[in-house]
Amino acid sequence: MEKFIVSARKYRPQTFDTVVGQEHITTTLKNAIRSNHLAHAFLFCGPRGVGKTTCARILAKTINCENLQPDGEACNQCHSCVSFNNGTSMNIHELDAASNNSVDDIRALVEQVRFAPQAGKYKVYIIDEVHMLSASAFNAFLKTLEEPPSYAIFILATTEKHKILPTILSRCQIFDFKRITLQDTVNHLAGIAQKEDIRAEEAALQLIAQKSEGCMRDALSILDKIVSFTSGEVTYENTIEHLNILDADYYFKLFDCMLNQDLAGAMLLFDDINKKGFEGDMVLNGFAEFMRNLLICKDEKVAGLLEVVESFRVKYAEAARKVSPSYIISALNLLNESEINFRSARNKRLHVELALIKLCYLSQALELTAAASGIDKKKLVDGTKAVAFRAIQPFAEPLRTAPSQPLPAPAPPPVQEAKLIIETPLPKPAQPVLVEEKKEAYKPAEKKPNGSSKISSLDALRKKIANESGQRVAADKPLEMTALKAAWKTFIETLKSQKRPAWQSYEMAELVITEEARFEVIVHNKINEKFIELERKEAGEFLQKELCNRLLQFNIVLIEAPKEHVVTEAPMTAKDQFLKLVEQYPMVKELKDRLRLDLDY
Structure with a gap:
């Protein structure tokens, strides 16, 4: 039985031309090799699975190739290339910094750098996941990285560039790898499927590429799993089933329920989704992505940002014509808020259902706040608008007759158009609290001569x-x-x-x-x-x-009362006590003199 090799290893690129989606880096490296302008240290950084380690190995193989091609590629036929492909080359050393991150590991590496290569021009040291090195290991590596021997080249690879010391960054030539585009991933998967005699639908390959999020290694792993699951036939249906992805048709049906304010249909549809094992946060996240795609379809300038299966592009465009951008933005805000609060909700299902209820009546809520020029989230009134209220009867003139005289009954107010005028009542002035300092005598405020009081x-x-x-x-x-x-x-x-x-x-x-x-x-x-x-x-x-x-x-x-000064007697000293005792009993002094006593006061 032939041993199975995963596609990520079997179809790993062997030359710069076979690297997918990193032309800006492969072209630079080939030109540097042709012109013999190689740096002594490289730093390859970027997301996972985009070809950092692969490019490092191709670079190591190419610079030691004995029959370098005119375009800067390795020949793959010389002794150096063959030994590299077989994994027996002595000029390439790989170190996994995730498990060898101590100072001793770096010192051992520095000791190896002193020995020149026995065959070939360069000795290449590839340090993967270099951000995992400790601070002490980085410091031990600084001098060698800055001034290595002429035959030594260091290639550092990392997914987290921000964790590397600035002193390391300044000594390296930095190459930033980008995520592989959706179309490049689909083309590469289609080529592998053709080589492996796999029947693969383009919609399924697009779904795999979308799920991999620009990581070629993940895309190849997903392809291997689906091929094993379906016995060599990759279709859109079994891809959705295997990846546990909610079909976009559900979102289109849910969107139609929102537009028609069909709450019952939306609730039944969510119940069907829930029975298939999809969690509420997945529904909220997927529907938010669906609304985002609709917003993109509203403008042709950003249509390139729409990364969906090709067969759904037309359906997205048709659905986008049915709603306004303000509706989509309001729905996105509502879905985003619901997704943030989903984790703290105790009743998850009710939380999602409340979001669906709000979405079903969102258009009606926006119509209530519609302005003359369109629909606004916050209505701004530029000026006063005449409203058909009953005319407000003005206050009658004060009567100068005696108070006992009966007042005439007011005439019934006519119905006419009046402007709504809102007057803000005057607030009652706060009562001042007078806190005065202590006074020797208090005098009440004098009354006014006429005796009239102030009226507020x-x-x-x-x-x-x-x-x-x-x-x-x-x-x-x-x-x-x-x-x-x-x-x-x-x-x-x-x-x-x-x-x-x-x-x-x-x-x-x-x-x-x-x-x-x-x-x-x-x-x-x-x-x-x-x-x-x-x-x-x-x-x-x-x-x-x-x-x-x-x-x-x-x-x-x-008015604080004046503090009374209480005179307290100071305690008597020993000398005062003796004098007082002598004053009362003179015989004590006579006894002291006869005995010739000296008192210690």
């Missing part, structure tokens, strides 16, 4: 409206100290009954009337001030209602 703009507006509409406004009672204290005490009792700690601060406060509708609450410490401020709003409303004065306001004034 809001009160004036109320009176004006009431007068114009013919209504009576109850006059506010002037503020009296007796009634104020009684109402204040009643509010304190209310706080006590509700067990609020602020009642003590209210009980300790002093009241001073300053105007007809204003008084001041005097406190002597900041704690009382904070407690009174805490219940200030409720106290104001209670007093206005209790004293029948809607304009009643009060300010909190802090």
Whole structure:
């Protein structure tokens, strides 16, 4: 039984011309070989499976070829090329930096560099996945990489260029590999299928190329799996089944349900998709990609970005004509938000169904916000628009007759076209809280000679409206100290009954009337001030209602009591204690003198 070799190894390119999709790199390398302008260090970087290691091996084989072709290709017939193809060449050394990333591995490599090649011109060192080297290994490699022997060439390959030290990058000639295009992948797969006598549909090959995302190695691996699955026949249907891809026909049917606002059809279609084993996030992601393709089809300039099976291009173009770009953008935003929140949703199925419900009625929602020039997400009104409202009856002129005279009944308002005018009411001015520094003596504010109080703009507006509409406004009672204290005490009792700690601060406060509708609450410490401020709003409303004065306001004034200076006696020293003892008992001093004692004070 012949041993099976996967297509990725069996059809690995052996010359620069057979490398797929990297012409900008292969041409540069061939010209450098022909003109003998080879650098001593190369860095091949790019996505996985695009030919970095393959190009490194072809370059190593070509520069050691004994019969170099005029176009810069290897002959594949000389001893050097044959030994390379058989894997027995002594001039090519490959190192996997993912598993050999220590300083000792790099030092061993540097030791090998000192020996010149026994046959051929160059010794080539290919270091794959070079970004996996440790920082110490990079530093040990710097000097050799900068000034290698004339016969040594280093080729570094990596998929993550940003992880390599700048000191390494500056010593290399960098080549950036690009993803292989969809058409190049399809052509290469078709050529392999023809060599292997595989019946492959172009739609299936396009689907494989699309699934591989520009990676030729992945495309060849997928092809091998499908060939084994279908016994040598690659069709669109079995490719979709094997790759577990949701057919685009489902998205077209779902799109028709959205346009027709057929919620039942959309829910049944999603149930059918769910029964086939497709998760909700796959449906959201696939439908978002479908809407993206529709948006691309709206403009011929970006039609090249449409990477779909050729047979679906016409269907995409026809579907794109049915909707406007604003609808597609709104749907994309909705799908993107649903896909982001899918992971955190507890009921996954309900989450997807809610997204489908919103999509079904998206066109109706956009119609409600349609402007005169088109559909806008946010409606902007440039000017006032006449609206057919009932005419607003203006306020009647104030009557100058006696208040007891009955008012004439207003005439019924005629129906006419009036402009909608919105007036913003004036906000009630915030009550200032006066916190004064400590004063030696407090003097209440003097009253005005005429005894008139200031009327706020809001009160004036109320009176004006009431007068114009013919209504009576109850006059506010002037503020009296007796009634104020009684109402204040009643509010304190209310706080006590509700067990609020602020009642003590209210009980300790002093009241001073300053105007007809204003008084001041005097406190002597900041704690009382904070407690009174805490219940200030409720106290104001209670007093206005209790004293029948809607304009009643009060300010909190802090007058800190002067601190009393308490004279404290200093503790007596040992000497003072002895003198006091002698003063009370003179015999102690006599005893000290007779015994000739020295006291240590």
